Amino acid sequence: MNWISNVMPPRIRSFLRRDTPENLWIKCPDSGELVFHKDLEANLFVIPGSGYHMYIAPKARLDALFDGGVYELLPTPEVPLDPLKFRDVKRYTDRIKEYRQKTGAADTIKLATGKLQGFDVVAAVQDFGFLGGSLGMAAGEAIITGMQQALDRQVPFIIFTASGGARMQEGMFSLMQMPRTTLMVQALREAKIPYLVVLTHPTTGGVTASYAMLGDIHIAEPGAVIGFAGARVIEQTIHEHLPEGFQRAEYLQAHGMVDMVVRRHDLPSVLARLCALLTGAPRPSPVLALPAIA
Structure with a gap:
């Protein structure tokens, strides 16, 4: 005392x-x-x-991304809440309700549309604070909805990823979101709609194995851990010591897995410049110079 x-x-x-x-x-x-x-x-x-x-909450990230913090939230489809009637130490339905009450969100993905330094864009933010940003049916449907909105509006699609991987409580229904989102990425590519990925800490598992690494440009926030399996699992599998900073954003940029590492404050300017480059449209407002691409 x-x-x-x-x-x-x-x-x-x-x-x-x-x-x-x-x-x-x-x-x-x-x-x-x-x-x-x-x-x-x-x-x-x-x-x-x-x-x-x-960690930054989705609302704060969207407020910082869009011009003047003005944007429209887009609705996301409803999905079956507990397709496998899963239970571990508590029922999956109870866990979902707990996180919905905690975060005020229906699931891990929040969609919005608005102007980014004059460019119309659709953005998705994956919230690690909701069950570790895990990819389940609700998240998959939300991402597909966001991409479809970008296709319909003919505007760039930007996603901020943060996830521990697939949601085990939904089994194969969760894993199916990987090929489903991949097909929508291909639809964006065929329509020549820019798809920009911002990898935030952490982005791992099935999310990294699907839409998170299929962008036209991959940007990472400083220090973000990005990978499929954890470093300890890899070390135990290959029986070798991993290099310092393995799976960190800076290491991945140096080895060609990430195009650039950008501070959070500079993201709106960099994303707007990329929208201009990929659409061929003139920039509506001046932006900061892009950092060097490794």
Whole structure:
């Protein structure tokens, strides 16, 4: 027990502890730096000192992406909630309801359309905060809907990926979303609709094995882990020590798996420039220069 518990009267102790949010200060996982939550939020959840990119909720990401934070949310199709009647330590339906209450979202994918530095685009954001961003029927249908919207509107499609992989509670129904989304990517390509992928931390498993690595351009946020199997599983399989930074965005860029690594603050400008390059349209507003592509 500390001196406050030992010495201070109970009424004074309660006063000192009153109205103190648990997340008032955030600790950087990389440097250990403590950052005031409001300052971190204003900096798009990037630690000012270390540049570490922390988790950012879909709403905050969309607010930062679209011009003036103005966009229209697109509805996503409803799917069977529990096709396999799955249960582990709790029922799958109860787990879904818990995360819906926690995040305020129906599932892991949020769709929106609006203007990105003057360009009309459709964007999808995968939320790692909803069951680890796992790919299930709802996510697959949402991604396909977003791509179809981009096809119908003839505008670029941008997706921000973050996932631990396929959703095991849905079994083969989850795995089928990999070829289904892949077919829609091919439809975008045949229609010459730009498909831009922003890989965020982490993007792994079946998501990496499908739509996450099929973009026209692959951008990664600094430090993001991107891969199929985990590094420990790979080491145990091949019985070799992996290089430093293996599966990190910078390592993948150096080895040709990622086109560029871009800070979160620069993403709107870079994405707008890419939309201009891939559509052949003039840029409606000035943007930052692109970083060098490895």
